[in-house]
Amino acid sequence: MRPHRLSLTAFGSFPGTETVDFDALAQAGLFLVHGPTGAGKTTILDALCFALYGQVPGQRNSARSLRCDHAPAGAGPSVTLEVTIRGRLLRIQRSPTWQRPKRRGAGVTEEKPKVIVSEWQGSDWRGLTTRLDEAGDLVGGLLGMNAAQFCQVAMLPQGDFAKFLRADGDERAKLLERLFSVKVFTQAESWLAEHRKLAGREAQELRQQVDFAISRVEEAAGPDLIATLPPQPAAAHTTDSPPSFAPQSEAPSRPDAPGSSVRPNRSGHPGAVPAWPDAGTSAPSAATPVPPQPASEETAFKMAGGGVASPAAGSASRGGHVGSEGKS
Numbered sequence: 235m236r237p238h239r240l241s242l243t244a245f246g247s248f249p250g251t252e253t254v255d256f257d258a259l260a261q262a263g264l265f266l267v268h269g270p271t272g273a274g275k276t277t278i279l280d281a282l283c284f285a286l287y288g289q290v291p292g293q294r295n296s297a298r299s300l301r302c303d304h305a306p307a308g309a310g311p312s313v314t315l316e317v318t319i320r321g322r323l324l325r326i327q328r329s330p331t332w333q334r335p336k337r338r339g340a341g342v343t344e345e346k347p348k349v350i351v352s353e354w355q356g357s358d359w360r361g362l363t364t365r366l367d368e369a370g371d372l373v374g375g376l377l378g379m380n381a382a383q384f385c386q387v388a389m390l391p392q393g394d395f396a397k398f399l400r401a402d403g404d405e406r407a408k409l410l411e412r413l414f415s416v417k418v419f420t421q422a423e424s425w426l427a428e429h430r431k432l433a434g435r436e437a438q439e440l441r442q443q444v445d446f447a448i449s450r451v452e453e454a455a456g457p458d459l460i461a462t463l464p465p466q467p468a469a470a471h472t473t474d475s476p477p478s479f480a481p482q483s484e485a486p487s488r489p490d491a492p493g494s495s496v497r498p499n500r501s502g503h504p505g506a507v508p509a510w511p512d513a514g515t516s517a518p519s520a521a522t523p524v525p526p527q528p529a530s531e532e533t534a535f536k537m538a539g540g541g542v543a544s545p546a547a548g549s550a551s552r553g554g555h556v557g558s559e560g561k562s
Contacts, residue, residue, distance in 0.1 A: 240313070245300060
């Protein structure tokens with residue numbers, strides 16, 4: 235909003251007609267309205283607010299009359315404001331309720347409030363409305379604030395800004411939402427909250443369907459369902475449990491045979507070590523006790539007469555004892 239010219243007649247503390255040229259004052263940027271007490275500083279702001287909304291800030295709006303008591307008897311109060319709002323140049327003419335002398339006889343009669351809103355189009359003013367409610371809706375829609383909100387954030391000298399600071403959070407939020415146009419973010423927040431509720435309901439319904447299907451399967455299978463399940467594989471070897479050893483009867487006949495449980499120990503001699511399952515074989519069942527193999531078995535070889543003596547103790551096999559022979 236940019237005010238250009240304000241004219242007031244018999245309004246507030248001004249008995250005559252006064253004009254304020256805001257364009258001339260704003261050429262240097264900021265300007266200051268100052269003067270001694272009673273000079274009419276507040277009246278200028280009241281006239282500006284009255285032209286826009288048809289009322290003045292604070293308790294002065296409930297005054298008996300906005301007409302100056304020192305004005306001539308037949309002079310009616312009026313305010314005219316030329317202002318640009320959102321690129322539209324408007325002229326707003328308002329007059330409050332006042333008591334004028336009767337044209338015939340003695341006494342006074344009440345004049346109702348009036349308004350004329352015109353817009354500059356081309357080279358002349360074109361009337362928009364003369365209704366009070368339409369004028370208020372037009373100005374309020376262009377400014378994005380009602381009269382109370384305008385008085386709280388724009389009319390700082392009137393004391394309503396302190397009221398805005400002391401207002402509760404909901405009241406300030408409503409005003410700031412209108413000032414800064416956060417309606418789109420409020421709508422997005424509402425949309426996300428609504429879809430979150432719908433997604434939660436759908437997930438709950440699917441969970442109920444799954445639970446219902448599981449209960450139907452359990453009812454159809456009966457109590458023997460667990461007994462018909464295949465046995466679970468043995469748990470993997472851990473450091474907390476001792477390793478399993480292959481039974482003696484299952485050991486290969488030769489130490490160097492593939493998959494043999496007799497492998498060289500740390501001393502370099504063949505000995506009994508844990509028979510870890512090779513690829514493609516299963517580990518022995520944990521429920522079957524496995525006798526441990528001897529820690530080590532040393533075999534002595536003696537060279538005599540160009541031949542190789544058989545080992546002192548052969549490896550056990552399914553067919554009995556097998557001796558090792560060789561030719562030199």
